[in-house]
Amino acid sequence: MVQNFNFSGILNAFRLIASPSLAMPHIIVNDIREIPMESLKKHGIKAMAYDKDNCLTAPYVSTIHPPFKESWDRCKEAFGQDKVVIVSNSAGTLDDKDGKEAQALEQSLGVHVLRHTQKKPSGGDALTKHLQIPHGQIAFVGDRVLTDVMYGNLNGNLTIWTKQVITEKGDNKPAILIRRMEHQLIKMLHHLDIKPSPHPFYTNKSKD
Template identity: 65%
Template sequence: MVQSLNISGIVNAFRILWNPSLAMPHIIVHDIRGINYAQLKQVGGIKAIGFDKDNCLTAPYASTIYPPFKDTWQECKKTFGTENVIIVSNSAGTLDDKDHMEAQKLENSLGVSVLRHAEKKPAGGEFLAKHMYPVLPQQMAFVGDRVFTDVIFGNRNGNLTIWTDTVVTEKGDNKAALVLRRIEHHLIRFLQKCNVQPPPHPYMNK
């Protein structure tokens, strides 16, 4: 699938000049195996969880879970229930995905819904909020490997944001993502040195 240019991602990246906290995740893990799903739900009051796909759950443009993640993926679905786990991709489920064929393939493979949305992350939060209602945005975590799309998306929408700082593989990834990801890693280190905090979220007070 060929992805169209993500204008929203470019425009919204400039938001951090005025509000750098939007780029700071609440939690940083190496990959999804580092997430304590039971704690999120039982202690933090998180009722649902959303994931980016490429380099978070799967290899770029793949439709199957990255094999080392199989056990933790099953744990996540068991903890929250498949109806409360959703994938929000900037490829599958978007207007780039003709007849949503890729989204359907993913749903069959991963066993959860793929959000259909007309605006790419970090825009389009209203599509997720509508789909997950009556779960409120602050009762939802969002997980992804990209700062300018996934972290800003979750923070703008009031989610608990979890950044996975280690990708599945860069093989097959698009060139823009390769360049931007390196910039994002430098940005996070800079923001940490400046003691920039993520937006307030109830989970962080637990």
């Protein structure tokens, strides 16, 4: 299912002018296999939320990217299936007629797909309400800066950016172009020494 145009993403991008830290992830990994699950749990993270395309699966594919299966299963075991959620800008949104794609994903990936009306980076309250966990105890994982990272930062989550794209094959052209721009944005923010938004994870970790 191809996503409709994301006006929220465009409008929220302008917020970076005033608050560039909204685009900076707290943790950068190549892919989900490098996420330090035990460290996250040790320092107070109680739930994990993920984008889908090019984070867990190839674009518009409903099955986990095969090399990620072991890590995905480990995440569900570590946090519990009810505390692992997928937040997509296609499945579970108003674009997903009758929620059919969300249901297919739930059967395939074994976790809940959030139903939400506002596309990322807006609408973070829906995730917090679903999990019934304080926003600071939720980690959000995604491959997109202007949607996933901003969504998590606006919602007060710990943000994890997966910088390695699974594949551009089958992805829509605007997403490919914007993602490449986002990679350049992260490089620029690093050069300017922009730090991510404060999060208790770092305070707790520094006490070890």
